[in-house]
Amino acid sequence: MKKIMTLAMMMTIAISATAMTYDAARSEAMFLSDKMAYELGLTDAQYEAVYEINLDYLLNVRNRADVLGPWWDVRNRDLRLVLSSWQFDRYLAAAYFYRPLAWHAGSWSFAIYDRYRHGHMLLHRPGAFHSFRGGHSHRGTSFYAGRHFDRPKVHPGAHMGHATAHHPMHGRPAPNRHAVHPPVRHGGHGPSPAHRPHGHR
Numbered sequence: 175m176k177k178i179m180t181l182a183m184m185m186t187i188a189i190s191a192t193a194m195t196y197d198a199a200r201s202e203a204m205f206l207s208d209k210m211a212y213e214l215g216l217t218d219a220q221y222e223a224v225y226e227i228n229l230d231y232l233l234n235v236r237n238r239a240d241v242l243g244p245w246w247d248v249r250n251r252d253l254r255l256v257l258s259s260w261q262f263d264r265y266l267a268a269a270y271f272y273r274p275l276a277w278h279a280g281s282w283s284f285a286i287y288d289r290y291r292h293g294h295m296l297l298h299r300p301g302a303f304h305s306f307r308g309g310h311s312h313r314g315t316s317f318y319a320g321r322h323f324d325r326p327k328v329h330p331g332a333h334m335g336h337a338t339a340h341h342p343m344h345g346r347p348a349p350n351r352h353a354v355h356p357p358v359r360h361g362g363h364g365p366s367p368a369h370r371p372h373g374h375r
Contacts, residue, residue, distance in 0.1 A: 203232050205286060213268065228249070230310055230311035
């Protein structure tokens with residue numbers, strides 16, 4: 175009986191570790207997208223698309239190879255189509271946006287929590303948060319190819335453009351590098367630091 179219970183427990187762990195749950199992925203995608211909208215000065219249309227892209231990426235991460243694998247390349251491709259050139263450059267320069275997910279000590283680790291306090295939202299939720307359940311990201315032709323997005327022009331303090339234009343704030347929060355966020359349990363190992371997306375080396 176004990177062996178059967180142990181086997182059942184192992185199977186449960188393995189099943190739960192095959193993919194991030196929708197609720198967990200949605201929560202993490204929302205937090206990440208909120209900070210991207212704030213720092214990159216996203217327009218509302220860009221904000222919607224960035225949330226969709228981040229959610230699709232997290233829903234497709236099923237093992238360590240996916241962290242910086244094909245679905246990460248798809249995320250970068252789609253973001254390049256949505257962001258302006260200066261926004262994309264800033265995205266690449268911010269490691270907590272560019273490589274948002276890692277594997278440490280048997281758990282998923284989200285880099286954004288090295289910079290922002292867990293649970294501290296800056297902007298409103300995009301409409302897609304309530305309606306989108308994934309499925310726009312494809313390894314073939316991008317869903318976002320040929321779509322028009324209003325892109326802000328470069329200006330002083332552009333990284334705060336979205337927040338100041340639509341959501342007045344009392345200044346930017348100081349990074350919280352000691353924030354502790356319970357990781358999403360997952361199976362696998364950490365990504366190889368040598369792996370780079372195609373075209374972004």
